[in-house]
Amino acid sequence: MLRHSHSQLSATAPHLRRFSTVDPNLLLQSYTVTPPLKPWPQRLYPKRLVSMITRQQNLDLALQIFHYAGKFHPDFSHNYDTYHAIIQRLCRAREFNAVESLLSDLRHSHIKCGENLFVDVIRSYGLASKPDLAVKTFLRIHTFDVQRSVRSLNTLLNALVQNKRYGLVHVLFKNSQTRFGVVPNVFTCNI
Known part of the structure; x- marks a missing residue:
């Protein structure tokens, strides 16, 4: 049976070889990708994309706009603000698989992030009764080269209290300074 499969592969291999020698740029020239919105702007800046994402009522279309801009719009690059805008929309809709996918993309993009993005995600996980994901x-905030602060700690502790995870709240509070380098403040004690 293995010999038979091998002979079939050998017979079709010359046919497939001609595709592997075609210049990828030539293949791309023969395809056009239609923008998700018409009219699509000739010049696109991150601030304008943020506006397009936040004004779009259809979340799927907002995500398509985000992806189209990053992959197909000439000379456009996503920044922290564009990622924050789409992740914020996805969090509100509780589309957490898409959030996680974009966070992974963001981490590998080496875009400089701010803590506000993570505060929003942690809060959303808390509201969605997903304290473990919070x-x-x-x-993992530090894996994005972002310094944790008392703000993200307080948001996490609040999410855990909302989900009645009091034991975890105590452990995190007790170890916040030594383990995470975050000094609790007055607001931390009021959670």
Whole structure:
């Protein structure tokens, strides 16, 4: 049976070889990708894309706009603000698989981030009764080269209290300075 499969592969291999020698740029020239919105702007800046994403009522279309701009618009590059805008929309809609996918893309993009993005994600996980994902998000903030602060700690502790995870609140509070380098403040004690 293995010999038979091998002979079939050998027979079709010359046919497939001609596709592997075609210049990828030539293949791309033969395809056009239609923008998700018409009219699509000739010049696109991050601030304008943020506006397009936030004004778009259809979340799927907002995500298509985000992806189209990053992949197909000439000379456009996403920045922290464009990622924050789409992730914020996805969090409100509780589309957490898409949020996680974009966070992974963001981490690999080496775009400089701010803590506000993570505060929003942690808060959303808390509101969606997903405290374990809120903790996971807090713990990986440093992998984005972002310094955790008392703001993200307080948001996490608040999410855990909302979900009645009091034991975890106590452990995180007790170890916040030694383990995470975050000094609790007055607001932390009021959570």
